[in-house]
Amino acid sequence: MTLIVDTSVALKWAVAEEGSDRASTFLGGDLVAPELLLSELGNALWKKVRQGEIGALQATAAFAEIEAWLPIVSTIPVSGRGLEIALALDHPVYDCLYLALAEATGWKILTADRRLIANCRDTVFAEMLVSLDDQALGV
Numbered sequence: 001m002t003l004i005v006d007t008s009v010a011l012k013w014a015v016a017e018e019g020s021d022r023a024s025t026f027l028g029g030d031l032v033a034p035e036l037l038l039s040e041l042g043n044a045l046w047k048k049v050r051q052g053e054i055g056a057l058q059a060t061a062a063f064a065e066i067e068a069w070l071p072i073v074s075t076i077p078v079s080g081r082g083l084e085i086a087l088a089l090d091h092p093v094y095d096c097l098y099l100a101l102a103e104a105t106g107w108k109i110l111t112a113d114r115r116l117i118a119n120c121r122d123t124v125f126a127e128m129l130v131s132l133d134d135q136a137l138g139v
Helices: 007-014 020-024 036-050 056-069 076-089 093-105 114-120
Strands: 003-005 031-034 108-111 129-131
Touching: 003 093, 007 020, 007 036, 007 056, 007 108, 031 036, 031 093, 036 056, 036 093, 076 093, 093 108, 114 129
Parallel strands: 003 031, 003 108, 108 129
Antiparallel strands: none
């Protein structure tokens, strides 16, 4: 099954942090990411450099490595649906584009974003999420 990777997981591949070990177990699987992930990942790495957690070379190398092997898919066809979901869930459009992509493709989202998981609980979107915290490795 194809999994849509979100930035909360991709960042764990780029920087050693809590959950990086679990995230690494998905490497080599059938993974894709929306083009938005590249902007989000770049921003997250920039913040880590700015906060002194990593160096600029580590940030650029990690970004280049992930960009080189992770297949990127467009969310342009589902961007309007992303807004609709955001309004329904009262959640940022950025995350809801992942949900719209999952809805359109039948793929699931691999995430460590606890806020997204909480906001989707008791909705039709909950079944689209694979929580890294739950270590749902059999998906």
